[in-house]
Amino acid sequence: GAGVSQSPSNKVTEKGKDVELRCDPISGHTALYWYRQSLGQGLEFLIYFQGNSAPDKSGLPSDRFSAERTGGSVSTLTIQRTQQEDSAVYLCASSLEKGQGASGVFFGSGTQLSVL
Amino acid sequence: AQSVAQPEDQVNVAEGNPLTVKCTYSVSGNPYLFWYVQYPNRGLQFLLKYITGDNLVKGSYGFEAEFNKSQTSFHLKKPSALVSDSALYFCAVRARMNNNAGNMLTFGGGTRLMVKP
Numbered sequence: 262g263a264g265v266s267q268s269p270s271n272k273v274t275e276k277g278k279d280v281e282l283r284c285d286p287i288s289g290h291t292a293l294y295w296y297r298q299s300l301g302q303g304l305e306f307l308i309y310f311q312g313n314s315a316p317d318k319s320g321l322p323s324d325r326f327s328a329e330r331t332g333g334s335v336s337t338l339t340i341q342r343t344q345q346e347d348s349a350v351y352l353c354a355s356s357l358e359k360g361q362g363a364s365g366v367f368f369g370s371g372t373q374l375s376v377l
Numbered sequence: 378a379q380s381v382a383q384p385e386d387q388v389n390v391a392e393g394n395p396l397t398v399k400c401t402y403s404v405s406g407n408p409y410l411f412w413y414v415q416y417p418n419r420g421l422q423f424l425l426k427y428i429t430g431d432n433l434v435k436g437s438y439g440f441e442a443e444f445n446k447s448q449t450s451f452h453l454k455k456p457s458a459l460v461s462d463s464a465l466y467f468c469a470v471r472a473r474m475n476n477n478a479g480n481m482l483t484f485g486g487g488t489r490l491m492v493k494p
Contacts, residue, residue: 265420267420294482296484303467303484303485303486303487304421304467304484304487306482306483306484352420352421354421354482365411365423365426366411366423366471366482367423368413368420368421368422368423369420370419370420371420
């Protein structure tokens, strides 16, 4: 596609339920990032993929959060047993990546997650 | 570890006046610096980047930013603000991860720009 696509754009769920957020990066982009933006906060790094592997998972806030990427393309971020503090906008981004690549990082429009 | 500071939560400017949104950074090695803008209910949009070369970088919508290595700053500027420039602006630095596995963007906390008619 022309840009980074995220779905759903909005998700309302009940506390304790599991949710899956999807990211479809720009075709050919090998690097994929997940960030979280809480209300009134800056962007919090969650996880980074290079191809299908995730060399840095240090930003995942708890073991309820996991992410995978298959085929070097689509990624899903899964939050198990959601809590109210998980409510935020989850942003996905992708970039061409080769070592110290200087290309830009392009963002999707995000998924607004609301946990009731 | 890299970090980015945006010291102002909000900047208020009158339409037609010049604007500056401040950003300072800390990173090992040469920095790659970025500015993004976020309009309400929208994702982040790329404005401009500094990789190497001229310290003054020109970007989208008439914005520019000046890289100052000695002051470790990358302030965003525009000569004449528009009401439509009102949005949330994020500065970011890109640095190699400690495990040499790739790069990641570290963002500042964001600055809300309010341009009044």
